[in-house]
Amino acid sequence: MTRAEPFEIFLVCPPGLEPFLCAEAEEKGFPDPVAVSGGVTFQGGWPEVWRANLELRGAVRVLARIGTFMAFHLAQLDKRARKFPWGDVLLQDVPVKVQVTCKASKIYHAKAATQRIETALTESHGITLSAEAEMVIKVRLLDNQVTISLDTTGEALHRRGHKEAVGKAPLRENMAAMFLRQMGFDGSVPVVDPMCGSGTFVIEAAEIAAGLQPGRSRSFAFENLASFDRDAFEALRRDGSGVSPEVRFYGSDRDQGAVAMATANAKRAGVAEWCAFACHGAAEIRPPEGPPGLVMVNPPYGGRIGNKKLLYALYGSFGQTMKEHFRGWRVGMVTSEPALAKASGLPWKPQGAPVAHGGMKVWLWQTPPLK
DSSP states (O other), rough: TTTTTOOOEEOOOOTOOOHHHHHHHHTTOSSOEEEEEEEEEEOOOOHHHHHHHHHHHHOSSEEEEEEEEEEESHHHHHHHHHHSSSTTTTTTSSEEEEEEESSSSSSSOHHHHHHHHHHIIIIIIIIOOOOSSSSEEEEEEEEEEEEEEEOOOSTTTTTOOOOOOOOOOOOOHHHHHHHHTTTTTOOOSOOEEEOOOTTTHHHHHHHHHHHHTTTTOOOOGGSTTTTHHHHHHHHHHOOOOOOSSSSSSEESSSSSHHHHHHHHHHHHHTTTGEEEEESOOGGGGOOOSOOOEEEEEEOOOSSSSSSGGGGHHHHHHHHHHHHOOOOOEEEEEEOOOOHHHHHHTOOSSSOOOOEEEEEEEEEEEEOOOOO
């Protein structure tokens, strides 16, 4: 693989969000993205890898599939791994970690395969190994084909780099962004979250409206690759200032500590001037002045917090508040419990596909504009 040759780039996302990440990748100008199980693929080079990490809100990580070869037994794997041009992308003084999976292959022992790859890296190429390395080489043996990928991201992309405070059961930023996309949010309408926790929906909405790059405040694993061009990457990175949105974004929570967290997180993200947070219960929420927009809420659903039976009253009260005060607004609710969503009494559209979240399945429930 030469530096100029395109290779497959795989964008990882939670199962259930693939079509929305694919739409985002297409919107951002990545060439011919295709939604597949667990993510999105397209062909590109290192500049596309850098930009995907920097600009895509829905991805969890970006894998660069830098090469493939066939191997039918361990000796063949050893020989071909030694010949692989690791030095084109890896630096000898940057430690790496090797992860191997085997499926439907004559080489079925992942530990033995890992040892062969590691030996090839150290003996033939002088690469340093470390179990704690941020740079991860992912090797997949499927039908006797060996596919070598680099995790170019490092710490998962939902960690934007400016959010220090989180609540007990936070919604990850990449999921919030894709749920906003699923609702058709483009930054032109206000967003209200009456159970805002650490402010994820509100902050993501403000960043989208301001045109801010989600990865602007953090570093990435690819910065320690031989293929990295600092000047070319910095040309892709925009400064932290965005355009001023014409609408505002509102969060509230009955927990004063959550409100303080959300306020601090918005300030670190550089969107505080477009966001407002208040401390009160969800039943006390009222629409701000101006045009109707979206109510986005991720209420407790009993998976981690408390007894589900006690939540029916909360959902019912929330639904009543929406129907009485938020005419013209659309509601998006994330929950793992269809019965709780229905307890709100809101006019939900047909239930969509589930999304994997923290070992459970959640759904985004959507209403049309409330009448």
